[in-house]
Amino acid sequence: MFKSIIGVAAGSALLLAGCTSAGPGSSQPDTAISAGASHAPTTINVWTFNHLPNEVAAFKSALARLHTTYPWLTVNFVPNKDDAAFAKAVAAGDPPDVFVSSAPDNVGKFCSNGTVADLGPFLSSAKVNMGATFPPATLVYTKYQGKQCALPLLTDAYALYYNKKMFAAAGITTPPKTLSELAADAKKLTVKNSDGSVRTFGFVSRSDYNGNRYMYTGVQSGNKFYGGDGKATFGTDPKWQQLLQWDKNLDDSYGAGNVQKFVGQYQPHADDASNPLLTGAAAMEYDGEWHVGEIDAAKKGLDYGVAPMPVLDSAASTYGVGLSLGTVAYLPAGSKHRQEGFFALQQLTTDTTFLNTLADTVSNVPSTFAALKSWDKASDPHWKPFVDMFSNPGSYYKTLTAAGEEDMDTWKAFVLKYEQGKVSDLPGGLSGIAKKIDDANAQAGQ
Amino acid sequence: MTTVPMPRRPLTGRRLLNKIAEHALAVAFALCFLLPLLISVLTAFMTQRQAGTGSLWPSPWDFGNFGRVFHAMPFGRDLLNTVIYAALATVGTVVSSVPVAYALSRLRWRGREAFFMVVLAAMMLPAQVTSLPLYVLYSHIGWIGTLKPLIVPSFFGDAFSIFLLRQFFLTIPEELTEAARVDGAGELRILLRVMIPMTRPAIAAVGLFAFLYAWNDFYNPLLYTGNSQSGQTLAVALTQLAKSGHQNAYQLQMAASLMFLLPILVLFFLAQKVFVEGIAMTGIKG
């Protein structure tokens, strides 16, 4: 107890003197370990967001193989850690040596505030040819202001899932290509009960359902979240208005109460056997490629198709693009084993067998050229649209900023407010939200 | 809780009706209070397929959920952490608060009233106000992820417990402690031999409150240990069980919740008098 008191007292003095964190603590140079050399036994901590049993098992087996190949490297693997948990560990001064995050939203933040290491020196020391290894779309969301602060570990894309049987019954032969076609088809496919409630929704566009928020990041309207000057474009680009109005009109056509009920009922079940596409409560759905795997697991016989998500009519020429983002792997700057951490990171993100096994397990798309080439699913009709989307040069993810996920959180909250009819002046609201996001970015960049 | 004895009057028709109405009302309220618990218990015996669907009655009954909890989460370890936290925090709170309460009620010194105001102010202070610097502090001394940030502060006195104990101590006639003092007993001796034996129920109540507070505590464990594998307590672990897997495992969550709740219920029925009267006391007569 006495020790604690001294510790606390000493700590307080230290903190009041100046509350700055110590710099990264590693004494190792930022160079890669050569794979062939012998090395002292080391245990590193690898954290990942993954938490499903099959995904955890895939990770564990890959890490076990790593240990067999390089017996000096032992990995302590910890699943189910989100970005907030990671940030907490960093603030607590005890970060893991590798962190795998489900989305790239915080790459800009972690990169700019020094939470994660710039991989550049390691990569050049390891002689990794980035351009020849990783598809360009994956580099967009792993780099911040020229610094390679993360490496892609499998990628994701969002597309339109549709029930072929329902399409045939409604006389629809091809999936919609524009948002107005989508709305028209949705209305055709909608089946109401006698009491006015909805039995089958054509398509629910509300932004807080499942992954729908990604429909409102610009890919569907052919515009960019941030303009060339780095400022949010909501106030200046009229396409945002068109996109949101399309969303609200579609929502309103079902009756707001019905949509609310749908979201409330299905939100917790977006990924499981009660998913509305599987139960017939929805004819179309916007979701990531892992949904193919979920459908396989939950209802093998379902006759469904996958197509690129339709785009705003005024951007019809861009049809075929998709939102592409993915899992990213970081090397935390405060890691006590940066060299070993990078070694594991490099192995995980470039190992073809691991990438393909993991891709099959979690139903994602591999993120290296080599892995994509040898991947057996590339020609599967459900997977092909995703692979095509990746090779489409228009596919992208919004520019990352120093404020991290705050811009998306802010935007998401605004879209929801509008959907609930609480924004009377849409153009004014959009300008306001643009300013708010710009402010947050400016503040974070200070 | 005194009831004034009433002479028994014969039941007339109207009074009988009144009585039935009163009981019907009381039963209706009791059902309202019991419904959520009842649903939890029933859900804990449902299969994955049935749980969360609105079914009211398990069919078939699945008794395996309680066992499955131990596979779905490290329930034993989390329980142990919770017990360690609650037990040590209870001991710490009582041991460190009793002397302070004694000093505030029996010792004579300048600034006593002012100091008491400080205690009251500390009691009002929400954890949210202090947690940002404390998080930084604990991280510098490597405490994050361990149970120390939860337990150690309780050994430095708890404002609420001090306040409560002081109120109880004041009800002990001054003559008793004064007599001991005249006999030449030291203050520590008076505290241990006179004060504590006479206020045992109050100390028990304070201990009980401290135990419950720690057992239920969510904010502090979430902040300081929620991130670690080894320092997890049940209150936080339960909310994470809700998110494991694609499925909403309501039946596992309810089974785990019931196991989390059980020790508290046992404690409650064992010490019901202390609880109910303790709360009534603190409320009005404090």
Add this chain to the structure above:
Amino acid sequence: MATTVARAGDTLGGARRRPAEGRRRRRPSKTRWWVVLLFLSPFVIGLATFVLYPVVATLYYSLTNFQAGSYRPVRFVGLNNYRTLFTRSDDFWLSVRNTLWMVIVMVPVRTVWAMLTAWVITRVKRGRSVYRTLYFLPSMVPVVAGALSFIVLLNPVGPLNKLLGLVGVSGPGWFSDPAWSKPSLVLMALWVSGNTMVIFSAAMLDVPRELYEAADLDGAGPLRKFRSITLPAISPVIYFSLLTGLIYTFQYFTEAFVVSGSSNVESSSNQLLGYPANSLLFYSTELYRQGFSYFKTGYASAMAWLLFLAIFAVTVVFIRASRRFVHYSGGAR
């Protein structure tokens, strides 16, 4: 909840009467200073470390751009964080509004409900202790376990809506519907109002029966009896319940955190505080999000200081107001 409410509540009852004590009888000599210090030492150290230091440090942080865990140099930014809060942060104001909603609705409704259930208890004579135990029982349930129970109970296709369906009512979406999420939390607060109920029933039973009998002889109706006999007797409890409720609601966190986090299973594991549609973004959850998800420590510290000031101000106002509205019988111990 039981303990927290009791915690905050006892403050005032005691603060009121203190000056009289200790002066009642002849003053014995002062205790030697080192003895006093010995008795106080653990708490004094604790106070300095876990209360005074954090309060001062929070104030200091709030004037900087400090981000815990970041390697960015810490800069003094003056009142920038406060300026941002007041002029540019919609979420901050939204969290203030949501919190005030709870203060205005949940606190009084819970008090009335506790009063009502206490009244029911005092009406029945046989089996009173059984009823009291049953009403009180839920307030023993840990907040997290209670919130999880309610998530199951209030599932849009769950048991309660099924029961409502049986009587022909189409139940709302409860926690999943932004319009119903806060009322659902109020429902949950009623469920755990047992501790306040116990205090109310004790106060009601303390009223001498003769007073009612005398009023009966005077021909007073039930309403009048309530107004002129019961209400004055329980006014300290009403006051207690309102004040503790107020302080509790200012720091309302666990229920909102658990409900928002668990009734929404997102494909990404990002914690969605405030779900649905930020309707459950309360002051403390917003503070937590800024401070411990975004790690904007300086900004969150400014929020923490404002919370501190608000609680302090409200408490002072409330204590002053009590002198006018609360009737204290002289005989209380």
